[in-house]
Amino acid sequence: MMATMTELSPTAGKTKYSQDTRVDESLVPKKVLSFRSTRYGIAFIAHFCNFILTAQYAAINISMVAMVNGTSHQSQFNGSTESLPLDALGGSNDAPNSLPAEAPVYDWSPQIQGIIFGSVNYGMMLTTAPSGYLAGRIGTKRVVGVSLVVSSLLVIFTPLAADLGLAFLIATRIVQGLAQGSIFGGQHALWERWGPPCERSRLCTLALSGMMLGTFTIILLGGIISQTLGWPFVFYIFGGIGFVYCLLWFVLLYDDPVSHPWISVTEREYIVSSLAQQNGFLSAFPFIISWVTGILGGQLADFLLTKNFRLVTVRKIATFLGNFPSSVLLVALSYLTPDYVTTMTLLVVSCGLTPFCQSGIYINALDIAPRHSSFLMGASREFGYTAAILAPTISGFLLSQGPEFGWRNVFLLLFAINLSGLIFYLLFGDAVVQDWAKDRKLTRL
Template sequence: MLRENLYQKRKNKMAVITELNSTLENSEFSQDMQVDKKHSPRKVNSFCSIRYGIAFIAHLFNFMLAVQNAALTITMVAMVNSTDHQSKVNSSVGLPDGPDKAPVSLPAKAPVYDWSPQTQGILFGSINYGMLLTMVPGGYLAGRMGAKKVSGISLLASSLLTLGIPLAANLGLSFFIATRVVKGLAQGLGLGGHFALWQRWAPPHERSRLGSISLSGIPLGMFMAILLGGIISQAFGWPFVFYTSGGLGCVFSLLWFVLVYDDPDSHPWIGISEKEYILSTLDQQVSSEERSLPIKSILRSLPFWSICLCSFSHQWLINTLATYTPTYISHMFKVNIRDNGLLSSLPFIVAWIVGLLGGQLADFLLSKNFRFVIVRKTVTFLGQLPPSILIVSLPYLNSNYIITITFLTLACGVAPLSQPGVYVNALDIAPRYSSFLLGASRGFAHMSAVLVPIIGGFLLNQDPEFGWRNMFFLLFAINVFGLIFYLIFGKADVQDWAKERKITRL
């Protein structure tokens, strides 16, 4: 009898503890993930804070990788043409006549290759073969080893391989493709791994802003690569584009190792108040124990798949713009490479500005008590549907130069609004596994970077005139499908399989 009474008391006590843990868990992982203001330190919301410094360094990290990735986009115009086009832009918009009036030939020492549009598509996509294989492992390894090591090594390797691109091109097409694939392996580790920073550094209500600051380095890198790539190619030859971007990447990779730390606890210069603020907002989201990934639950999660499919469709838009904007402008207006670089770069500087403002907008809405899921879906919708409509309209503009450039600029400029939406959504649904999920969703989305050049090259090779129209219609269909799937199944609350189950021993 005594044993039964003790057993019953123990059972009742366990039930009370279980109920208490459940109550605490539900409050800790509420949809908006609010922190009890009465017990949390005062918010340190200065742009001079360490976490914003980390975001700025991550911005430069993405900038360097984007420069090295996009360099081929503009240099391809010079690599496949023995003579440069005379620009139609000056006469069409009334720019003053000058040296551009006559065609300016490229430097004699710059090699030229006879590559078909389909071969060019393979070259554009070759870097993405490697990136596709390493983005998911990059996120996982960064969660285990730290983003500092994984991303720093990847940037250094990518920079060294960028320096070797001109030599690889001279050795033959196979060497060129192989070098681009290996470079993609390095970049994939970095792009997938650097997301792990925000698992440890970003308070929930600042994820949109910090993530957008980091990711907006990508359009800025594309802008600089295309703008300066055209100027450098015109003046010194296309190989110097790779020498410059590779050299700068080597220097910055060293700065990365010095300035970046994986979490606030290990940072030597962070203030006590900022450290306490960050840790107090994240202490219920990051498990202190090593836990195995719930792979089956992840694969069955519709919110996770909605992130993957929407990211894939949005990246299809981004990769089409990044890969084919210079080629499309060259095809439509026959501009020389310097003018092509100027016109092709305009959309990406607008995208950089909008990307920074988009994160501010999302966090502003969150501060006004809009639900996380509403904010994520709203900015994703704005960053995906309007650009798709603008792009699909291009074939019907009758080669109007001003309207074409305007539409391209608006489409590319509005697209980064999705950055504080679908791209940071994994931090909402599974903070404990966010480094892996961000790498996985980004890796899935990056399949588009492999498919866009292959399909685009095939369509343009089959029918140069209607190929552009078919490419843009395909883009529109993919974007609408991915967006609708996300709007239906996307969530922003922590999923059951991502919550920590506390075990209490008596």
């Protein structure tokens, strides 16, 4: 939701700026507003890119059941990269249908599986933000296209990497995360040039909804493919689909309507004229402030620990500093007298305070469940991506009520969500290793 507000933030605090960028849809030809228009075609292209991105991201989560589905004889293979021979399972007639004989099986503990699941997120954290900047400089077509090629090749390479050893697999996953983070972060630069303000919500939502379709598809088909063909084919199929789709991406996608060879003159002029009020520097400035405060927040948290503050207290202080003041500033923004300087100042301060949460609730999984922290942080990140899908839709609906009252309702809703989450964390948050996350020694009788 922050990304959506920041992108439109220059119009949030001053009504006349909002009115300047609004386009009377009645003056635009109907064919320009239809799903047959070029910009909706761009949204569908991004939709299937996100479909492939999410399917490739979650492929190993679905395949892991088959990758570690050993039998009582598994230990004699030293738990590794050997394929299960038929006679080891009692003959070909006794082989389980869910585990094809040619598929390798690995002896990975739950801790190792958690590391494998979470390793892709290490790469994604490093490239999501820089890729957005890079896409703005050299174009989304190149950044996302090259990243999709790399991601698809690494997905195809995953079974071989697992066969070469755990270190190869983790390294492959990290590099894959670098590529996938670039896909996710780089694609948003499209809408700076393709998304008229009055249509940006529906275009972004259409593009991002491909993630949900990708998750549905990999869950539905991943198990079937693993059962019938073997788990490596999950990676071969979805990696191959991504690689083939790259060809369509480079042929069909263009970074802006001016360079598109097939767009109509009417639609091109409509898009270009509707984006005349954009200011990329003002949209990007809050994020450089966030980068600084995120680093300072980590220093502050460790400093408080040296002063004998309890760990849970430090986590809650950091979460409060990153959550409550920024939410209050956004609500205050909608009630202040419209002023451009005041609007931008409050938005920058609000976004700049949010990264304090990185030293609080964002890393709290390391405190309560070190063994499963990679999985928990990865799962929470996946859950958080739903906000990127819901925020444009809900914001677009609220903004249809009018530029002034619409933004006020957006900020009030954000404040209510943030405050409820903060109160819940302050009441029930902990920083002690939970019983379910502790190592248990099994005693044989």
